[in-house]
Amino acid sequence: MTLISKLSGAVSGLAILCAATAAQAEVLFWSTQARPVEEAQAMRDTVLSGFDGGVDYQPNEDGPWLTRIKAELEAGQGSIEVMGALHGNFSAMNPDDLQDLGDLGLSSVSDTFNSLAMLGTDQMQYIPWMQASYIMAANKEALQYLPEGADINALTYDQLIAWTANVEEATGEKKFGFPAGPKGLKHRFFQGYLYPSYTDGVVRTFASPEAVTAWEKFSELWSHTNPASTNFSFMQEQLLSGDAWIVFDHTSRLAQAFNERPDDFVAFPAPAGPTGRGFMPVLAGLAIPRTAPDMDAAKALVGYMMQPETQIATLRATNFFPVVDVELPDDLPPSVRAAGDAVAKMSAAPDANPGLLPAGLGDRGGDFDRVFVDTFERIILAGQPIDAVLEDQKKTLARIMEETGAPCWAPDAASEGPCPVE
């Protein structure tokens, strides 16, 4: 018995010791962004080190991020001061749980972003923090196989398909890479690129005849796509290993390739379809939960993150671009220059057809994404007939729109009431 009592004594002693060291000192920054170890380290070393009082920067995957913040809100107390996450993460939260940040006098240069940040209320629920987009990138070795007359900065989907077919013919390998892995951002390609480029819509046109064409074209592209794409989530890896030569992905998920071998790769705009060159932004924001223990410190940190110098430091660390007016320096890393260039060309293209982020879906954003992922998996991976799948998925989509009452967003034509699936 003595041994057991000794042990339990030791256990409780340890517990007291541990509890004593858990004193709160720094501002806890709870983020879903800048997760890769190098980016997280850069956030701590270069971006946040200038903040008085110190910041404890903790990047997490969506699962733990969400679980923790939900728990703190439910318990009515917590330690998270500032949250950094994507627009979609915030729109899934209850706006009442987020502090109104209107009194900070902070906003982005984009009115669209500012109104997205209100999450359908009349208050600033989060502050737009940084932005990115999805682009194409290619290994320079692939350039020789570009179809005749094609301009890499003004490609069409047909030219892209011909290009990937040429590469396959010449090398014997399927070298188009598509992030269809579990963590890949494939749904964004369908929502923001394929659908707008072929149907000039996302929701209204979901099951239109044009949408059938779009999926047929995509199947054609898929036939020249590396079949291991279902394992790809960060296309920089396959660019670097040579498993893929031509890829589509998020700018920050291509960064490592450009930074490691800047001379070997090119970045270029997404292709265009019959209804223009569809593309889509990525928006991250900063919010303060109502349970933040030190509201003043939290607001000070948000203010610090929005200063031009901090925004440039953030750009270097994460490959996300500023949302405030800043003058970009010349000595940016290769990945930033390549991506910035491609995004600029994409926005300035005469046939540009920019889409917006889904809005008004609340916590059904995941269900909305799943409609597109399921459609992809059924048509492309399971080989089910396009018409039948679209007809079936259409019901799910219509139900989501009706239940949330979300109005249409660009490029869909505006709607009175919930966006209809036609």
Place this chain on the structure above:
Amino acid sequence: MTAVTTDANPQDARKAGRIVYLAAVVLLCAWVLVPLYFLLINTLSSPEAVNSFPKSFFPAFDLGSLTFFANFGGMLSALKNSIIVAALTMVLSILIGAPAGYALSRFDFRGKELFRLLILLTRAFPLPLLALPLAVLFIRTGLDDTALGLALVHTTLAIPFAVLITFSLFSGIPIELEEAAWTLGCTRLTAFTKVVLPLILPGITASAIFAFVISWNEVFAAAVLTIENRTLTAFLLQTLGEAPLHLKFAGGFILVVPALIFIFAVRKYLFAMWGIANR
């Protein structure tokens, strides 16, 4: 039983058997070690080499990736936290689990089957779903962000191993042995500590190893329930999934090594059992 002595030349047969046996041992060792060797190669390769094809089968001893982690802030304190949590988990799960294992093996009591099922249920339900109510509970009670709090959660994961392993060990020890001790003047307790405990100590070590590695490798609860006192796994593995390849391998390697050292350190207790059981 009939004897099987049809071998024409038992000497040769035994020799052949010996070779097959040795070959099998070597093969199985290789099966375990070769994948780990690949991890080592990738850890000690430059980023270019990790992405190259075909891969080299000899490490280049490029320490770049490891140096990155050496300079990574907070590694040491995260390591310390991991060890504290794992040690607490070990002690708690055995203190709480072993008596139940003994009860299961020695007694028939009402509700025994139900109790066994309850024990197993804890492993049949995913922890990430339980983490939310647990986190709310911990924040309210002040257990949040303490090593003890996380150890309590890890203990629920380790308990099925502790209970079931000790149960099967106690079942393997004849009750007559205990009864003999009682007739020789031992109480139930002294019979247990003097006769049974020494016999099952190796098995206890086995469940301790389980408790340790379960706690060591658990990410989700660690990420949700610790903030200042992050464990090494939550600290590294959380972010590893999206790291560039070479850092992924190096980080994985760093996580594997302490667990290997731990198993190596306690192996003699685990393997000492032959000395006792094969008196």
Place this chain on the structure above:
Amino acid sequence: MNARLLPYVLILPVTLFLAVFFLYPFALVAKQAFTQGAEFTFANFRDVASHWKFPISLKNTMLLAAAVVPVQLALALLMATMVNRMKKGRDLVLYVWTIPLGISDLAAGIIWLAIFEQSGFLNSMMSGLGLVDQPVNFLSYQNPMMVFVAIALAEIWRATAIMLVILVAGIGLIPKEYYEAAEVFGASPWQRFLRVTLPLLRPSLQTALILRVVLAFEVFAVVAALGGTLFPVLMGEIYSYQFDLQNGNAAAALALIVLGISIVFTLVILRALRVPKGATI
């Protein structure tokens, strides 16, 4: 102490502990599975079970368990008996064989992906030996069998050690006299294994099997690393409901279904390998 009360005293700590740290949160989550808004309903179960991916992920999970667990059992038994008769180097060999125990499933996924990916070690080896001209795509949707084999191999590698340690501890408790007696009667090694080792190892076999089967239904990280989106399993669907779709009710419902399956299999193993009270040795 009263012998009738003693077992309850002994199981009290575990019961109390699990009541607070498992049953309490479990009850809250389970309640979610039966509610939508505020009303009691089975709709969550209907929703998850009628989703087109449910039968596929159920089939995959079952197939994987059916392929992996028997191999692991045989392998662990083989290893345990081999270690048992070893004289020299036993410590070292057993240590090597238990190494995968210390490796998390996430790390195991990283390791095996490095082997099977297109520019991975297996392809490097094959092209080095001149077996293939250019790297083979093992993990592609065109080759589901290969994906399955890769996942199964990685799982066998990772999780056999769990069974091994339990079985080794159990075999160590079988007195040598039984084997000596069997040898005197002229039993071959195989007969000794069948007639002595297996029956006396029943408690440990039962434990090892139950734990392994229950854990096999929870398989996720290795599958996600190697199978990507090609090989959906139940646990992956639960996480996707909980975190991507933020539909805690559906996640809880699916988790309860998995729990039910685990209970059924546990009961079957318990019946099949019934362990007598005390020990018959």
